[in-house]
Amino acid sequence: MYFLFNFGLVISVFITSSLILLIAIFLIYFSFPLITFGNFFDFFSLKWDEKNNLFGLLPMILGTIYISVLATIFASIMSFSFASLMAFFLPKNSINLLNKFMLFLSGVPTVLYAFIAIFLLVPWLNDILDGQGFSILTASFVLSFVILPTMTIILFNTFNSTFKKIVFAAKSLGATKEDIFFDIVLKNSKKGILSAIILGFARAVGDTMIALMIAGNSLKIPNSILDSARTLTSHIALINANDYESTAFKAIFLCGLLLLIFSFLTVSSLKIINKEKI
Amino acid sequence: MKKLILSMCTLFVCSLSANSDLELFKGLKGTLNIAGGTAHIASEKEAMKNIMQAYPEITMTIAGGGTGVGIKQVTEGLVDIANAGRAPKKDEIERGDLKSFVFAMDGIAVIVNKDLNVKNLTTEQLIDIFTGKIKSFEKLGLNAGKINLYVRDASSGTMEVFTSEGIKKAEISQDAKVVASNAAMKTAVLSDKNGIGFISFGTVDDSVKAICIDNKCPSIDTILSGDYHISRGLYMVTKGEPKTLAKAFIDYMKSNSGAEITKNLGLIPYQK
Numbered sequence: 001m002y003f004l005f006n007f008g009l010v011i012s013v014f015i016t017s018s019l020i021l022l023i024a025i026f027l028i029y030f031s032f033p034l035i036t037f038g039n040f041f042d043f044f045s046l047k048w049d050e051k052n053n054l055f056g057l058l059p060m061i062l063g064t065i066y067i068s069v070l071a072t073i074f075a076s077i078m079s080f081s082f083a084s085l086m087a088f089f090l091p092k093n094s095i096n097l098l099n100k101f102m103l104f105l106s107g108v109p110t111v112l113y114a115f116i117a118i119f120l121l122v123p124w125l126n127d128i129l130d131g132q133g134f135s136i137l138t139a140s141f142v143l144s145f146v147i148l149p150t151m152t153i154i155l156f157n158t159f160n161s162t163f164k165k166i167v168f169a170a171k172s173l174g175a176t177k178e179d180i181f182f183d184i185v186l187k188n189s190k191k192g193i194l195s196a197i198i199l200g201f202a203r204a205v206g207d208t209m210i211a212l213m214i215a216g217n218s219l220k221i222p223n224s225i226l227d228s229a230r231t232l233t234s235h236i237a238l239i240n241a242n243d244y245e246s247t248a249f250k251a252i253f254l255c256g257l258l259l260l261i262f263s264f265l266t267v268s269s270l271k272i273i274n275k276e277k278i
Numbered sequence: 279m280k281k282l283i284l285s286m287c288t289l290f291v292c293s294l295s296a297n298s299d300l301e302l303f304k305g306l307k308g309t310l311n312i313a314g315g316t317a318h319i320a321s322e323k324e325a326m327k328n329i330m331q332a333y334p335e336i337t338m339t340i341a342g343g344g345t346g347v348g349i350k351q352v353t354e355g356l357v358d359i360a361n362a363g364r365a366p367k368k369d370e371i372e373r374g375d376l377k378s379f380v381f382a383m384d385g386i387a388v389i390v391n392k393d394l395n396v397k398n399l400t401t402e403q404l405i406d407i408f409t410g411k412i413k414s415f416e417k418l419g420l421n422a423g424k425i426n427l428y429v430r431d432a433s434s435g436t437m438e439v440f441t442s443e444g445i446k447k448a449e450i451s452q453d454a455k456v457v458a459s460n461a462a463m464k465t466a467v468l469s470d471k472n473g474i475g476f477i478s479f480g481t482v483d484d485s486v487k488a489i490c491i492d493n494k495c496p497s498i499d500t501i502l503s504g505d506y507h508i509s510r511g512l513y514m515v516t517k518g519e520p521k522t523l524a525k526a527f528i529d530y531m532k533s534n535s536g537a538e539i540t541k542n543l544g545l546i547p548y549q550k
Contacts, residue, residue, distance in 0.1 A: 123469035217456035238431035
């Protein structure tokens with residue numbers, strides 16, 4: 001029986017990992033013609049204009065980075081406050097309630113956030129910002145709610161995992177809650193904070209619906225956070241139904257490859273951080 | 279009472295003509311597969327239901343996927359008919375030896391926010407607005423601020439027709455915000471008091487204002503007569519000459535009962 005169970009585990013792990021490998025090979029295979037095409041570096045030029053045969057992906061790459069970095073910053077601030085409140089400064093029953101609430105939030109489909117934001121946040125911002133409702137700022141603000149639960153739960157677990165012995169020792173020396181938090185817990189949870197930020201960032205890069213519905217998708221290179229921008233994910237979604245033989249359609253395989261490289265880099269940086277002693 | 283008799287009569291006539299239109303399929307059997315544009319699905323599904331009820335030996339399937347997907351599949355022979363929301367491009371026709379048939383018409387209406395005090399724009403003004411030459415409504419003599427452009431993605435049939443007919447292939451400003459569907463366009467314009475965009479005429483409702491171009495307003499009559507020039511056909515595309523079953527289906531969509539169906543579903547039938 002145990003043998004069967006172990007065997008099943010091995011098989012399922014094998015299938016999943018080979019599927020991921022297959023996706024990578026598939027993307028490389030389909031973007032290979034573009035890479036060997038000669039003018040490969042055109043794809044990292046400044047402008048996307050299908051009619052004039054310009055297929056620059058730089059606006060989308062920059063859009064992706066701007067939106068996910070800004071969202072990570074917003075979410076870091078919020079999740080840090082949430083997690084530290086939950087770990088130290090709140091009574092037990094409200095901690096449980098907040099924890100349940102965070103778990104619930106982590107399951108809400110992202111399209112729901114985008115949908116609500118379109119009807120509540122965007123019209124309001126359109127009024128006060130003179131029609132800049134569809135912008136990087138709005139998209140990253142909404143996106144930060146999506147990555148908030150992931151980051152909060154990781155941070156909360158990190159804060160809670162500080163050795164109880166040290167905390168007791170500090171208490172016996174007369175340290176206040178604030179002292180313990182700032183001098184002991186924070187200094188011991190650098191790794192956890194970094195991994196929360198990186199995981200949040202990876203999730204922000206991968207999200208499609210919010211950027212597609214709220215960021216405005218304009219093709220210009222964004223100059224300020226009030227400009228609208230297009231991410232790689234929403235670019236794939238927008239080009240998807242195009243003429244299959246066109247370069248525009250082939251270019252989205254390169255977008256996919258870039259996204260895969262993005263997530264590979266974030267995950268591997270997480271690995272590096274966790275092995276290092278800080 | 280008069281009304282009742284009249285409607286009974288029309289119903290009778292309709293059912294008569296419907297039956298005679300279904301004669302097209304007499305003696306035919308086999309399968310017909312359709313894929314592609316999504317604007318066609320509702321009406322074609324209705325027609326298929328009628329046909330399959332009368333002739334159980336005929337099987338018909340329909341799938342979405344968008345114009346590009348449909349044309350790709352018909353070129354490879356995976357489906358018998360592709361639905362297209364735009365005319366097939368020249369290289370697409372050459373690649374697959376495609377033939378296309380129009381069974382309905384659809385206009386493309388330029389829409390603005392309801393609060394914006396504008397009724398009519400000339401084509402030149404439209405070009406200036408969408409190329410980004412004019413950046414505020416004040417320059418057009420209106421008391422509103424900065425113009426916010428909303429357009430569709432390049433794979434959209436609506437966008438294709440608007441660029442070629444509406445603004446004479448002018449280059450759309452890179453500032454324009456891109457939305458993914460007709461419904462998203464409507465939401466964007468209704469929530470932005472300085473927004474301007476365009477949608478399929480079939481989806482216009484009271485939440486936004488459809489404006490007139492060169493003093494010609496979009497309506498079923500003006501679109502069908504060609505007076506309102508930003509319009510398109512809804513195409514059924516086949517690889518080479520359509521085979522018997524496909525031919526019968528195309529003819530049925532263009533017949534009186536087909537027109538009745540398309541009309542009921544908000545499209546403008548085209549029977550020529």
